[in-house]
Amino acid sequence: MGEKHYVAKRPPMGWNSWDCYGASVNEEQLLGNARYMAEHLKDYGWEYVICDIQWYEPTADSHWYHKFTELEMDEYSRLVPAVNRFPSAKDGKGFKPIADQIHDMGLKFGIHIMRGIPRQAVHRNTKLMGTTATARDIAHASSVCMWNTDMYGVDAKADGAQEYYDSIFKMYAEWGIDYVKVDDIARVDYAPEAPGAAFSEIELIKNAISKCGRDIVLSLSPGPAKVEQKDFLLANANMWRMTDDFWDKWEHLYGMFERCYAWQGVGCKDHWPDCDMLPLGHVCVCSQEGSEKGHYTHFSHDEQKILMTLWCMFRSPLMFGGELRDNDDFTNSLLTNERIMNMHKNGRKARQILRKDDFVIWRSVTKDGKLYLALFNISEEEKKVKLKFKDIGLSARKKYQAVEMWTNVAKELSNGEKYKLKPHTVICYEIDNYLQ
Incomplete structure (x- = not known):
């Protein structure tokens, strides 16, 4: 066939x-x-x-x-x-x-x-x-x-x-x-x-x-x-x-x-x-x-x-x-x-993994080992959040190299890192080799 x-x-x-x-x-x-x-x-x-x-x-x-x-x-x-x-x-x-x-x-x-x-x-x-x-x-x-x-x-x-x-x-x-x-x-x-x-x-x-x-x-x-x-x-x-x-x-x-x-x-x-x-x-x-x-x-x-x-x-x-x-x-x-x-x-297997007080996280993955992670603030006030790797399927013992997809700025993601998002904004990361 x-x-x-x-x-x-x-x-x-x-x-x-x-x-x-x-x-x-x-x-x-x-x-x-x-x-x-x-x-x-x-x-x-x-x-x-x-x-x-x-x-x-x-x-x-x-x-x-x-x-x-x-x-x-x-x-x-x-x-x-x-x-x-x-x-x-x-x-x-x-x-x-x-x-x-x-x-x-x-x-x-x-x-x-x-x-x-x-x-x-x-x-x-x-x-x-x-x-x-x-x-x-x-x-x-x-x-x-x-x-x-x-x-x-x-x-x-x-x-x-x-x-x-x-x-x-x-x-x-x-x-x-x-x-x-x-x-x-x-x-x-x-x-x-x-x-x-x-x-x-x-x-x-x-x-x-x-x-x-x-x-x-x-x-x-x-x-x-x-x-x-x-x-x-x-x-x-x-x-x-x-x-x-x-x-x-x-x-x-x-x-x-x-x-x-x-x-x-x-x-x-x-x-x-x-x-x-x-x-x-x-x-x-x-x-x-x-x-x-x-x-x-x-x-x-x-x-x-x-x-x-x-x-x-x-x-x-x-x-x-x-x-x-x-x-x-x-x-x-x-x-x-x-x-x-x-x-x-x-992207594959896209899903919402968190929604709390109109702070929303979605993720998807690719066959070649990329992970996409989007943090949305769809509320009317600034949000301060701590990103825990266990909540998004990452190992708490590792650090990950990522690129923010709208600014093209590279950074290292750390477990427990704090983020501050203004109302009606998004941060979206591409993380390579997240399974390694």
């Missing part, structure tokens, strides 16, 4: 258009960010370029959705890119010209979809590919998204339901899609013991991907997914959201520590609990905020280091949300820190 084939052996890393362009992203913005990634970030592991929601809507112009608006759709009830926003999609080419350009840069291309079938297809009772059933025959009219009006759910038991999903993923494979983020599907009740509409649609989607002839990463949103459903998720998806939309608010970051603790030990090759996007750099670009278009992240520099340390220690997928071409030096330093990226790439 050969080695098992993985589509997401490591947590995917890339850029997603949502945080900066909402529903309004266009071809120039996609390709511009792709070129920036290829030139500046690819060597550090960043490789996916994801076009988020509403790419099939000609009138999309902000983070807001237009209710019951007209969508671009082919004769088989399949949504296709809006040509006014993606000119290369004309003449039925779809996303293939964009995917080809992104692949030529050595990168991968992904899209966002809503679960289900377009309401306009159901109302017009349009055809489906590969079956005599029509859009109306497979629609689950009572299964609707509470925040987006584009789709009806699909009745997984209906004749033609699998063929519909097969047809859209066949089209995505022909376009050259490498990653599909499916929305309105990860936080509803889809446990096998109580199957709901979305649970059944996940199985249809997984089946369609397996037939399409192309490796496609399957990402499920939004969260929070339930930890008790981890077995189903591990069997059916490559990524799933642990949280609702994550934005640049301290309370969101503070809450992520509890979520990561709940999900620790679950992530593995091909299957990754997802902390959601990195709302860093220039976000909300399509929104007018005072005299500015959007804003730079509201997280302080220290809070951004906390975010990157936790996401990389936990091994969440990393999807940057800001307009890459507007990155400043500090933002790029977060994305190109080789020690932090290596922790994300090679």
Whole structure:
């Protein structure tokens, strides 16, 4: 038997258009960010370029959705890119010209979809590919998204339901899609013991991907997914959201520590609990905020280091949300820190080993003998702590050579050493040969 084939052996890393362009992203913005990634970030592991929601809507112009608006759709009830926003999609080419350009840069291309079938297809009772059933025959009219009006759910038991999903993923494979983020599907009740509409649609989607002839990463949103459903998720998806939309608010970051603790030990090759996007750099670009278009992240520099340390220690997928071409030096330093990226790439067995009065310690290890140790102060006051080696799996009789990963300063760690951390700060150490 050969080695098992993985589509997401490591947590995917890339850029997603949502945080900066909402529903309004266009071809120039996609390709511009792709070129920036290829030139500046690819060597550090960043490789996916994801076009988020509403790419099939000609009138999309902000983070807001237009209710019951007209969508671009082919004769088989399949949504296709809006040509006014993606000119290369004309003449039925779809996303293939964009995917080809992104692949030529050595990168991968992904899209966002809503679960289900377009309401306009159901109302017009349009055809489906590969079956005599029509859009109306497979629609689950009572299964609707509470925040987006584009789709009806699909009745997984209906004749033609699998063929519909097969047809859209066949089209995505022909376009050259490498990653599909499916929305309105990860936080509803889809446990096998109580199957709901979305649970059944996940199985249809997984089946369609397996037939399409192309490796496609399957990402499920939004969260929070339930930890008790981890077995189903591990069997059916490559990524799933642990949280609702994550934005640049301290309370969101503070809450992520509890979520990561709940999900620790679950992530593995091909299957990754997802902390959601990195709302860093220039976000909300399509929104007018005072005299500015959007804003730079509201997280302080220290809070951004906390975010990157936790996401990389936990091994969440990393999807940057800001307009890459507007990155400043500090933002790029977060994305190109080789020690932090290596922790994300090679860390194993990440776990929280201490939480007391909002002082938190996480650790992970590598196969080649490195230990990563992160000390977080997520409280509102300064913390003074004594680090006892027995609490972190080190020998009290030894001293260890370490490098602080954000400052690149080397030091010797001693048992019982005292540390002083200001509020909302992190220290993260790389310790070599900790087992010797």
